[in-house]
Amino acid sequence: MNLQQLRHLVALHDTGSFSRAAEQLHLTQPALSRSIQLLEEELGVALIDRIGKRNEFTAFGKAVLARARRVVFETEELKRSALLLQEGLTGSLRVGMAPGAAALFMRHTLKSFATQYPKIRLHVAQGATEPLLEQLGRKQLDAVVADARAVAPSEELVLEPLPDMPAGCLCRAGHPLLAQQPVRIEALMRYPVAAPNLSLEIARIFVERHGPAAHPDQLVTLRCDSVSTLLQVAAETDAICLGIYAAALEPLARGELVPLALAPSLEASARYGVVCLAGRTAPPALDLLRGMLADEIERVQGELLRLQKPTQQGRSRRPRRGA
Structure with a gap:
């Protein structure tokens, strides 16, 4: 048994066929088949059931595969560790x-x-x-x-x-809601609400403190993966942005955006x-x-x-x- 045979076994499972595995390994298909056959002979048990054009791993084959993956992984990591030590900070x-x-x-x-x-x-x-x-x-x-x-x-x-970093609602300076602070969720929903994709944990916090209407699927009307774009939209319109205060540090310092307090308090944080x-x-x-x-x-x-x-x-x- 050698490391190459274990690599061949893993490749066969991952690709699903001898032909694709042989192509990936840059081997001929007969050479790959012979490698797997020698491994089976050494172990004294079949690893793969060849059913027509399909290849199914036996119960023992699956157990051998799991160990083969660990051996191949650890070998690759050993080489990688040595290379990283040689590279240092370059x-x-x-x-x-x-x-x-x-x-x-x-x-x-x-x-x-x-x-x-x-x-x-x-x-x-x-x-x-x-x-x-x-x-x-x-x-x-x-x-x-x-x-x-x-x-x-x-x-x-x-x-x-x-x-953790504090998070909450941000709006433009002079927004009508600032005069009503702290605002309830019903008042907030009269304006566009912008946010990136929010985690299930944040969704749970919103629903617990503000009711089912505050679920992000209902509350958020503007979604975008670009946080900087959402903050810019909030600074230039009446949209309310849900986000991390740290991401809005510059517009907060310039007075373009300000935190908007909710009732009850959101007390959210980014982690x-x-x-x-x-x-x-x-x-x-x-x-x-x-x-x-x-x-x-x-x-x-x-x-x-x-x-x-x-x-x-x-x-x-x-x-x-x-x-």
């Missing part, structure tokens, strides 16, 4: 970012690598969470930064949460995380990315607190009645 990093994460972190990440680690080849792909996780599973990405609530628990994935494949050796540059993300969140949280202080001071300076 290797590559492939990261996927969901829309919310991209709005928060993409520019900062690209700038940081460009200025601090110019020899690292960084590729950032933006897209919906599920397709990015599929690319991660196919090892086309090294990590995915996404809403932690949108990542289903899996033994194949490791999720490293990042600090992002870095998702990797379990058991896979991470590139050294991934540790750099984790540090950059944590530092950026800390910086943004500080900026948000700074923006809130003038408002709080203004309230504290209001004269008391009768003074």
Whole structure:
């Protein structure tokens, strides 16, 4: 038994036929068939039932396949680990970012690598969470930064949460609803409501606090994966944007957007995380990315607190009645 035979067995299962597996492995079909046959002879039991043109793995064949996958995976990771150690900080990093994460972190990440680690080849792909996780599973990405609530628990994935960030409703300065704060959901629904795709957890919070009418499927009238575009629309129209305050830091600082309080209070937060494949050796540059993300969140949280202080001071300076 050798590693090549195990690779052949895995390829046969994944492609579903000897001809496709042989093409993928750059072998002739007779050579592949002979390899599988030698493996069966050594183990002394059939691994595949050949039924006409179909090939079905036997119960023992499925058990051997599961172990073969682990052996092939560990062998590839051993080679990859050695290569990564040789590369040090001159290797590559492939990261996927969901829309919310991209709005928060993409520019900062690209700038940081460009200025601090110019020899690292960084590729950032933006897209919906599920397709990015599929690319991660196919090892086309090294990590995915996404809403932690949108990542289903899996033994194949490791999720490293990042600090929570406040989220809520944002509207343009001078919006009619600002004079009615805090507003109820019925008043909010008289205006267009814009949001990216929201997690089931956020949908549950909305329904619990504001009733069935607040479910995003009913509440949201404008959907877009580009968070920056949604914020711009909210700044230029009467649309209300549901999002993370950190993503709107610049228009908040300029006074173009302001938070809109709801009754009862929404008290929502965004919870992002870095998702990797379990058991896979991470590139050294991934540790750099984790540090950059944590530092950026800390910086943004500080900026948000700074923006809130003038408002709080203004309230504290209001004269008391009768003074």
